[in-house]
Amino acid sequence: xxxxxxxxxxxxxxxxxxxxxxxxxxxxxxxxxxxxxxxxxxxxxxxxxxxxxxxxxxxxxxxxxxxxxxxxxxxxxxxxxxxxxxxxxxxxxxxxxxxxxxxxxxxxxxxxxxxxxxxxxxxxxxxxxxxxxxxxxxxxxxxxxxxxxxxxxxxxxxxxxxxxxxxxxxxxxxxxxxxxxxxxxxxxxxxxxxxxxxxxxxxxxxxxxxxxxxxxxxxxxxxxxxxxxxxx
Amino acid sequence: xxxxxxxxxxxxxxxxxxxxxxxxxxxxxxxxxxxxxxxxxxxxxxxxxxxxxxxxxxxxxxxxxxxxxxxxxxxxxxxxxxxxxxxxxxxxxxxxxxxxxxxxxxxxxxxxxxxxxxxxxxxxxxxxxxxxxxxxxxxxxxxxxxxxxxxxxxxxxxxxxxxxxxxxxxxxxxxxxxxxxxxxxxxxxxxxxxxxxxxxxxxxxxxxxxxxxxxxxxxxxxxxxxxxxxxxxxxxxxxxxxxxxxxxxxxxxxxxxxxxxxxxxxxxxxxxxxxxxxxxxxxxxxxxxxxxxxxxxxxxxxxxxxxxxxxxxxxxxxxxxxxxxxxxxxxxxxxxxxxxxxxxxxxxxxxxxxxxxxxxxxxxxxxxxxxxxxxxxxxxxxxxxxxxxxxxxxxxxxxxxxxxxxxxxxxxxxxxxxxxxxxxxxxxxxxxxxxxxxxxxxxxxxxxxxxxxxxxxxxxxxxxxxxxxxxxxxxxxxxxxxxxxxxxxxxxxxxxxxxxxxxxxxxxxxxxxxxxxxxxxxxxxxxxxxxxxxxxxxxxxxxxxxxxxxxxxxxxxxxxxxxxxxxxxxxxxxxxxxxxxxxxxxxxxxxxxxxxxxxxxxxxxxxxxxxxxxxxxxxxxxxxxxxxxxxxxxxxxxxxxxx
Numbered sequence: 001x002x003x004x005x006x007x008x009x010x011x012x013x014x015x016x017x018x019x020x021x022x023x024x025x026x027x028x029x030x031x032x033x034x035x036x037x038x039x040x041x042x043x044x045x046x047x048x049x050x051x052x053x054x055x056x057x058x059x060x061x062x063x064x065x066x067x068x069x070x071x072x073x074x075x076x077x078x079x080x081x082x083x084x085x086x087x088x089x090x091x092x093x094x095x096x097x098x099x100x101x102x103x104x105x106x107x108x109x110x111x112x113x114x115x116x117x118x119x120x121x122x123x124x125x126x127x128x129x130x131x132x133x134x135x136x137x138x139x140x141x142x143x144x145x146x147x148x149x150x151x152x153x154x155x156x157x158x159x160x161x162x163x164x165x166x167x168x169x170x171x172x173x174x175x176x177x178x179x180x181x182x183x184x185x186x187x188x189x190x191x192x193x194x195x196x197x198x199x200x201x202x203x204x205x206x207x208x209x210x211x212x213x214x215x216x217x218x219x220x221x222x223x224x225x226x227x228x229x230x231x232x
Numbered sequence: 233x234x235x236x237x238x239x240x241x242x243x244x245x246x247x248x249x250x251x252x253x254x255x256x257x258x259x260x261x262x263x264x265x266x267x268x269x270x271x272x273x274x275x276x277x278x279x280x281x282x283x284x285x286x287x288x289x290x291x292x293x294x295x296x297x298x299x300x301x302x303x304x305x306x307x308x309x310x311x312x313x314x315x316x317x318x319x320x321x322x323x324x325x326x327x328x329x330x331x332x333x334x335x336x337x338x339x340x341x342x343x344x345x346x347x348x349x350x351x352x353x354x355x356x357x358x359x360x361x362x363x364x365x366x367x368x369x370x371x372x373x374x375x376x377x378x379x380x381x382x383x384x385x386x387x388x389x390x391x392x393x394x395x396x397x398x399x400x401x402x403x404x405x406x407x408x409x410x411x412x413x414x415x416x417x418x419x420x421x422x423x424x425x426x427x428x429x430x431x432x433x434x435x436x437x438x439x440x441x442x443x444x445x446x447x448x449x450x451x452x453x454x455x456x457x458x459x460x461x462x463x464x465x466x467x468x469x470x471x472x473x474x475x476x477x478x479x480x481x482x483x484x485x486x487x488x489x490x491x492x493x494x495x496x497x498x499x500x501x502x503x504x505x506x507x508x509x510x511x512x513x514x515x516x517x518x519x520x521x522x523x524x525x526x527x528x529x530x531x532x533x534x535x536x537x538x539x540x541x542x543x544x545x546x547x548x549x550x551x552x553x554x555x556x557x558x559x560x561x562x563x564x565x566x567x568x569x570x571x572x573x574x575x576x577x578x579x580x581x582x583x584x585x586x587x588x589x590x591x592x593x594x595x596x597x598x599x600x601x602x603x604x605x606x607x608x609x610x611x612x613x614x615x616x617x618x619x620x621x622x623x624x625x626x627x628x629x630x631x632x633x634x635x636x637x638x639x640x641x642x643x644x645x646x647x648x649x650x651x652x653x654x655x656x657x658x659x660x661x662x663x664x665x666x667x668x669x670x671x672x673x674x675x676x677x678x679x680x681x682x683x684x685x686x687x688x689x690x691x692x693x694x695x696x697x698x699x700x701x702x703x704x705x706x707x708x709x710x711x712x713x714x715x716x717x718x719x720x721x722x723x724x725x726x727x728x729x730x731x732x733x734x735x736x737x738x739x740x741x742x743x744x745x746x747x748x749x750x751x752x753x754x755x756x757x758x759x760x761x762x763x764x765x766x767x768x769x770x771x772x773x774x775x776x777x778x779x780x781x782x783x784x785x786x787x788x789x790x791x792x793x794x795x796x797x798x799x800x801x802x803x804x805x806x807x808x809x810x811x812x813x814x815x816x817x818x819x820x821x822x823x824x825x826x827x828x829x830x831x832x833x834x835x836x837x838x839x840x841x842x843x844x845x846x847x848x849x850x851x852x853x854x855x856x857x858x859x860x861x862x863x864x865x866x867x868x869x870x871x872x873x874x875x
Contacts, residue, residue, distance in 0.1 A: 010668055016675035054664075080667035082709060102671035102705050105678060176736055192733070193755070196740025218737060220768030221729025 002116055003044055005029045007037040007060075008052040008078060013101075017050065020105040021112065034058025038066055046073055048116055050099075050108075053079040053090070061093055068094040074115040078103070097214075110208045117149040132167045134226055135215055137206060139167055148206055158183065159202045162195070166216065166226040175223040199224050235431040243426055250419035251489055253412045258485075260409030267402050277399050282343075284395060285378055288387050289344050292318065293374050297348060300331035310334050317388045320376035330372075342375040423493060428501030436505050441498055447512040449498065453491055460484050548626060598627045605634045615642065652719035659715045663708045670708070674701045710840040713773075717847030724851045726765040728874060731796050731803045732757045734768075738775040739794060742783070750788035751809070756795035762803045764871040770848045774856070777841035778807050778867050787812045787863070798873055805869040815865060819858035842867075 004026045006017050014030050021028060029044060031037040033055045040046065049067065053060035064075055074096040079086065082100040090098050097111050118136050131140040136149040139160075146153050146163065155163065161183045166174065174182075176192035179199075184191070199218075203210040217225050236242045267273060272280065296311070300322055303309050309331040313319070319340065321332040349371055382389040430437045441449065464481060502508035509515055543551065563584070570576045605618035616638060620631035677697035685691055716722045739755050746753050782792055786809040793808040823846050846856040849869060859866040 010672070012672040013668070013675070016672060016679070019679060020675075080664040080671075082712075101667045102674045102701070105675060175730070175733060192736040193739060196736050197743060200740050200743070218741075218772075220737060220772045221727075221731070221734040221764075221766060222768065223733065 001025060001027055002047040002120065003027045003029065004112065005031060005037060005040050005044075005046045005049045007031040007034070007050065007055070007063075009033060009055045010052075013052075013078075016105075017108065020109060024109065024113070034060060034063030034066075037063050041067060041071065041073070047120060048112060049073060049075045050112070051075055051077055051095075053077060053081065053086075061090065064090075064093050064095060074119045076111055076115060107208060114149045114208065117151070132164070134167055134170055137163075137167070137215055139164060153205050155202070155205065156198075158198055159205070162198055163202060163206075163216075166224065170226050173219045173223045173225045178223070237422060238426050238429045238431040243423070246419050246422050246426070247493055250416060250423060250493055251486070253415040253419060254489055255486065257409050257412035257416055260405045260412060263401070264405045264409070267398060267405070270398075272398055272402050277395065281392060281395050284391050285388055286344055288391060289318070289376060289378070290346070292387075293320075293346060293348075293376070296320070296331070297322065297372060297374070304330045308332055313384075315384050316386050317379040317382050317384045318376060318386070319379060320374055323373050323375075325371035340377060343377040344375070346374040346376075348372040348374070420493075420496065423497050424500040427497035428504055436501065438501050438505060439498070442501060442505070442507075443511075445511055445513045445516070446499065446502055446508060447514050449495070453495060456491075457488065460487075544625070594624075595627075598623055602627065602631055602634065605631065609634065609638055609641075649719070652715075653721055656712075656715040656719040656721055660712050663712050666708055667705075670701060670705060674698065674705065677701060707840070710844060714840045714844045714847065717844055717851065720851065722770070722848075722851060724767045724770055726767050726852055728763050729766055729768055729771075731762045731764050731805060731871070733761075734766075734771065734775070735794055735796055735805065738772070738779060742779045745783050746779075746792065749783045749786065751782065751786055752791045754791055754793050756793065758796060758798060760798070762796060762798050763874050764803045764854075765874055766852050766854070766871060770852060774845040774848050774869065777845040781841055782807065782809045785812055785865075786810060801873055802870045803873050805871075807867040807869075809865055811863045811865045815860050815863065819860055822858055823856070 002025075004021060006014050006021075006028060007030070008014050008017075009032050011032070014032075018028050018030070029040050029046065031040050035058045037049065037051065038058070041049070051060045051064060055063075058066075060077060060079070064077070067073065067075060075094065076097040076099055077090045077095045078099050078101060079090070080101045087098050096115055099108055099111060114136060131138050131142075133139070138147045140146075141164065144160065146155055146160065162179060165179065165182055176195040177188045179195045180186070180188035180191050183195075199216065200210070203213050203216050206215060207213040215226055217227060219225055237246060270280075300309050300311075308329040311320070311331060311333045313334050319333040319336065321336050321338075321342075322330050324330050378388055382392050428436045428438050428442075461484075464477075464484060499508060502511065546554065566580050567577050570580075601623075602618060605616060608616035618631040618634050620628050620635070623631050677694050681691055681694035681698055735755055735757060739753055743753070786792060790810040793806070795806045795808075797804045797806075823842050842856075842858070845867075849856040852871070854869055854871040857868040857870070859868065
């Protein structure tokens with residue numbers, strides 16, 4: 001039973017979120033501005049916070065900063081602002097994830113689950129020896145096993161090889177041609193398309209929103225990469 | 233020492249020393265000259281002494297002769313020796329002694345023997361001076377000597393002492409004179425240094441004469457000097473009184489020396505105060521003259537300006553005509569009155585042609601400059617400024633007008649950009665506000681749709697709500713993006729990227745969606761990689777919109793072509809598809825906001841996609857072109873290829 005705090009000044013949105021999260025075996029708390037949120041966090045043992053940015057009294061970004069002063073509880077920002085600069089700001093002040101309004105209820109549930117699993121079950125730094133870990137993705141080369149937030153993900157051998165290549169070189173951009181040469185061990189001739197399709201499948205399996213990936217990033221016109229430590 | 237020299241006594245002593253040392257130096261020089269004249273450096277002392285004493289002997293012999301002849305009465309007249317070193321014996325033509333010094337024994341050695349004529353002393357003394365040794369007139373004989381001890385204080389003793397002194401000094405005057413000269417220079421420099429100074433500080437304390445113009449003082453001194461010189465030449469030079477003359481000249485020179493010293497000190501103080509030239513009557517007069525000239529210049533300038541303004545009042549065409557007529561008139565006048573002198577006429581024409589050439593060249597160059605400015609403005613360079621420096625008359629006014637056009641248009645463009653930005657801001661803010669209620673609409677309609685309900689209608693209605701609110705969401709996002717892209721307030725960071733990789737990635741991203749729309753994608757890439765400068769995320773948005781449109785509007789079961797070519801330095805990316813419904817709008821209209829290919833507008837989509845794509849492409853220095861050929865729809869992207 002996890003405790004989730006939903007903080008939004010719009011009561012209708014809080015209610016909708018409560019309905020969506022009701023069947024997930026969570027205890028739900030609500031707050032309507034930043035100060036209330038801080039109060040609840042002070043009193044209860046909260047495991048995850050869904051935080052709106054534009055609120056009266058104390059806005060989400062400031063509340064976020066205050067929360068981070070004493071706790072590393074996962075915080076997912078909920079906001080109507082969808083521009084890239086807003087996302088970057090939110091993640092920089094310490095948010096773990098970011099959901100734009102209007103949101104897809106399924107996506108909210110998925111992101112909440114993902115954050116909770118990582119925070120509660122895995123903790124941080126508990127990586128098995130010989131395994132590669134970036135964000136919630138863990139790749140154990142000995143067992144040929146990949147887990148996302150602790151749950152095993154089924155990958156084809158090619159997808160596995162591509163993921164391993166990217167995870168072994170976090171931050172480095174691989175052109176489709178390079179990936180083909182390194183994974184297939186063949187001269188790439190008009191086969192870049194294959195690589196791109198595999199990467200897409202990989203993203204569909206590992207990302208909550210494949211169009212806005214957290215881990216496997218498309219560097220348009222250049223190739224693909226995995227960021228160090230994902231979006232955090 | 234330095235401080236003491238600055239006090240009044242110090243200055244006074246320096247001054248006196250200066251005057252005295254100059255005087256001494258002058259005396260030394262004069263003495264040397266006189267001694268040269270007197271052969272003191274070439275004659276031994278004894279010879280000179282004897283010669284000199286003999287000249288004195290001549291002087292006293294004549295009066296003794298006259299007196300002795302007058303007093304002679306048969307017995308020799310005895311001359312007293314008291315007060316004189318002169319010893320003599322005087323005999324008459326018969327050899328009788330008529331006069332002698334007391335105590336003469338006749339055994340003395342006579343140094344000098346002088347003879348005088350018989351009539352000497354009766355008529356004219358001077359008559360015989362010239363020929364005292366004339367044998368025919370030899371009559372009176374003076375034999376004399378001088379007591380070499382020179383005990384008595386007479387003229388001989390004086391002369392002897394004088395010559396002794398001269399011989400003693402004849403070598404000493406040179407070092408003495410040099411010493412005096414050095415002392416004079418030192419004193420002079422000291423005086424120049426201390427003038428206008430006081431011991432207590434380093435400030436300038438000028439004397440009372442400081443305020444008087446220097447040239448006035450100088451003029452007074454020169455006039456005074458000229459008066460003195462005139463007086464000396466006209467009155468004081470009197471050869472019968474040489475010592476008086478010398479005294480007057482010496483006094484004048486001494487006075488002059490004093491005045492020179494004072495003048496030098498004053499000049500030095502003025503140089504220190506930087507008023508030597510400025511505090512003069514001449515300077516003031518020149519300044520006044522300069523001011524008058526300036527005033528006259530200003531007056532002339534104003535007059536010219538007035539005349540020019542009069543001329544400027546005349547319209548340009550009349551002015552040109554007027555100038556032309558004036559030129560004709562001058563030509564006629566000069567040539568008409570000088571017909572008899574063809575050389576002059578020819579010279580006049582040459583000069584006129586040269587002047588006209590200069591004028592024409594000036595006009596041509598100025599026009600060229602104005603033309604360039606206008607061309608730059610026409611080409612859209614609103615910051616271009618016509619350089620009106622050196623332009624005259626109407627050209628300058630025209631140039632300034634052109635510059636003002638640029639300014640005005642700049643202001644208008646800036647104003648437009650500003651209002652575009654305000655509009656974008658407004659749209660963004662409103663959109664954010666719309667999104668909050670929209671979230672609830674989407675969520676609750678979704679909840680209704682999921683609610684188990686017997687009435688199927690309710691479920692289907694809720695689905696409509698869900699679908700339409702999702703469309704509204706997309707519309708809002710697109711609206712924000714479209715307004716930002718067209719206002720240019722999106723930050724675009726172009727990087728080198730490969731157009732081929734781009735197409736591969738896009739094809740992979742859209743593979744499933746195209747398959748779902750029953751479309752077959754065929755990509756055509758060149759073998760050689762084509763590099764372009766683009767902001768990857770922005771360019772992806774362009775591809776996203778174009779491929780999204782293809783999914784929405786292409787005829788199912790047809791092929792879609794996505795090709796890349798390098799043509800004339802451009803990377804040309806072409807999207808080709810067959811439209812599902814007839815396209816009865818022009819490509820230009822399609823690129824406008826909210827215009828869609830299907831007139832009924834019932835399809836999904838909002839008509840912003842192509843507009844956003846074009847704005848984003850242009851932000852990355854590319855172009856987006858649409859072509860419609862029947863049902864064939866083509867979108868062509870062009871980006872400059874980088875080396």
